[in-house]
Amino acid sequence: AHLDRIDAVDGAVHAFLHVDRDGALADAAESDARRARGEARGPLDGVPIAVKDVLTTRGLPTTCGSRILEGWIPPYDATVVTRLREAGLPILGKTNMDEFAMGSSTEHSAYGPTRNPWDLDRIPGGSGGGSAAAVAAFEAPLAIGTDTGGSIRQPGAVTGTVGVKPTYGGVSRYGLVALANSLDQAGPVTRTVLDAAMLHDVIGGHDPRDSTSIAQEWPSFTEAARAGSTGDMTGVKVGVITELAGEGWQPGVMARFQESVDLLVKAGAEVVEVSCPSFVHALAAYYLILPAEASSNLAKFDAMRFGLRVVPDGDPSAEEVMRATRDAGFGDEVKRRIILGTYALSSGYYDAYYGQAQKIRTLISRDFDAAFGSVDVLVSPTAPTTAFRLGEKLDDPMAMYLNDLATIPANLAGVPGISVPNGLADEDGLPSGFQVLAPALADDRVYRVGAALE
Numbered sequence: 001a002h003l004d005r006i007d008a009v010d011g012a013v014h015a016f017l018h019v020d021r022d023g024a025l026a027d028a029a030e031s032d033a034r035r036a037r038g039e040a041r042g043p044l045d046g047v048p049i050a051v052k053d054v055l056t057t058r059g060l061p062t063t064c065g066s067r068i069l070e071g072w073i074p075p076y077d078a079t080v081v082t083r084l085r086e087a088g089l090p091i092l093g094k095t096n097m098d099e100f101a102m103g104s105s106t107e108h109s110a111y112g113p114t115r116n117p118w119d120l121d122r123i124p125g126g127s128g129g130g131s132a133a134a135v136a137a138f139e140a141p142l143a144i145g146t147d148t149g150g151s152i153r154q155p156g157a158v159t160g161t162v163g164v165k166p167t168y169g170g171v172s173r174y175g176l177v178a179l180a181n182s183l184d185q186a187g188p189v190t191r192t193v194l195d196a197a198m199l200h201d202v203i204g205g206h207d208p209r210d211s212t213s214i215a216q217e218w219p220s221f222t223e224a225a226r227a228g229s230t231g232d233m234t235g236v237k238v239g240v241i242t243e244l245a246g247e248g249w250q251p252g253v254m255a256r257f258q259e260s261v262d263l264l265v266k267a268g269a270e271v272v273e274v275s276c277p278s279f280v281h282a283l284a285a286y287y288l289i290l291p292a293e294a295s296s297n298l299a300k301f302d303a304m305r306f307g308l309r310v311v312p313d314g315d316p317s318a319e320e321v322m323r324a325t326r327d328a329g330f331g332d333e334v335k336r337r338i339i340l341g342t343y344a345l346s347s348g349y350y351d352a353y354y355g356q357a358q359k360i361r362t363l364i365s366r367d368f369d370a371a372f373g374s375v376d377v378l379v380s381p382t383a384p385t386t387a388f389r390l391g392e393k394l395d396d397p398m399a400m401y402l403n404d405l406a407t408i409p410a411n412l413a414g415v416p417g418i419s420v421p422n423g424l425a426d427e428d429g430l431p432s433g434f435q436v437l438a439p440a441l442a443d444d445r446v447y448r449v450g451a452a453l454e
């Protein structure tokens with residue numbers, strides 16, 4: 001049914017870069033047989049899923065939305081993908097994304113933009129717009145995204161889907177093509193909080209192949225979501241982040257947000273305002289730290305090892321091949337960030353830019369620590385506006401970056417966050433999102449509070 005749905009709507013939505021019809025049908029048939037024998041591998045055995053094209057899939061193309069990886073077929077599965085297969089979820093295909101996950105609109109994909117199923121003239125958010133649009137358009141019941149600065153949560157907000165960024169180290173990064181190693185996390189993109197929790201239970205947990213993976217037993221997130229769905233928030237202390245509201249925030253997004261805060265009070269939660277003063281610097285710090293890490297990560301695309309190789313006429317040197325390949329293979333946003341990151345890391349500037357940004361990062365973590373000393377969760381709207389029109393911010397990188405205002409602090413501090421659908425803004429009738437953040441390791445809280453809001 002989902003493959004039929006993809007056939008019917010993906011020409012317009014363009015959520016997928018690659019559909020693995022045969023593989024998905026074969027896996028589904030095996031799952032049917034297993035379940036008929038009473039040997040289901042768990043509650044999600046047989047439920048199809050779409051995977052963002054930044055996670056390696058053995059035998060299936062993995063492009064990261066870039067020309068430079070066109071035609072590359074990875075020889076191994078990311079741990080997240082291995083766990084999906086082990087749990088019996090057929091993989092429908094790979095979803096569109098901003099090139100190397102850089103962007104907030106999926107317009108930076110080298111393979112053309114994804115469109116928002118709510119309004120095809122609007123962006124589906126980014127970088128994981130393909131995963132969010134696939135779920136919103138009923139092309140897939142579940143999807144995997146990755147969130148380095150909001151790329152699961154912000155697309156979730158603007159497409160009316162649920163998106164979760166787990167605690168840093170909670171889900172393995174093995175096989176996740178790195179954008180910024182210290183910020184990246186894979187996580188669920190779904191239609192309900194319970195679905196997200198069940199999926200998180202499948203993909204999460206310690207992986208010795210990722211040196212930053214946390215070696216501990218995690219509680220059942222499914223149980224946490226079930227507990228929250230009773231709607232009783234008695235005893236839960238909620239902090240509304242002062243800095244993530246006000247000027248520049250769309251009135252209709254703020255109105256829906258305030259209604260949900262009022263609902264939490266009605267459900268028994270204690271709600272207070274909490275100030276996180278360093279959050280106003282989060283965007284500036286992120287857009288130095290991320291390009292610094294990304295410029296280093298992308299050095300491996302050297303025309304020798306992966307994908308594209310452009311050989312100029314004559315008798316080019318290795319460096320000339322490399323230059324021609326990177327020139328043709330990378331898009332403008334990727335080049336912009338390579339230049340920015342290389343500059344921020346260069347000798348003489350390192351302390352002034354990268355060093356300062358790292359200090360801000362520490363201050364942001366301290367703001368979280370202080371806040372979580374007095375509240376259980378922090379809340380804000382997920383994104384300042386609903387989905388904007390395609391092309392609207394494409395030529396204005398700063399306007400694009402501002403979409404990430406509310407999502408970036410969680411990545412800098414490594415804490416978990418969820419975006420839950422929060423109703424439609426009055427101005428435009430488009431979805432908005434409600435973000436819940438919790439202390440590191442307390443992902444169960446985002447499921448509990450998220451489910452209560454559903």
Ligand code: GLN
Nearest residue numbers: 101102103148149150151
């Ligand atoms: N918009 C952010 C960026 O462009 C999101 C990145 C991400 O989470 N992958 O860096």
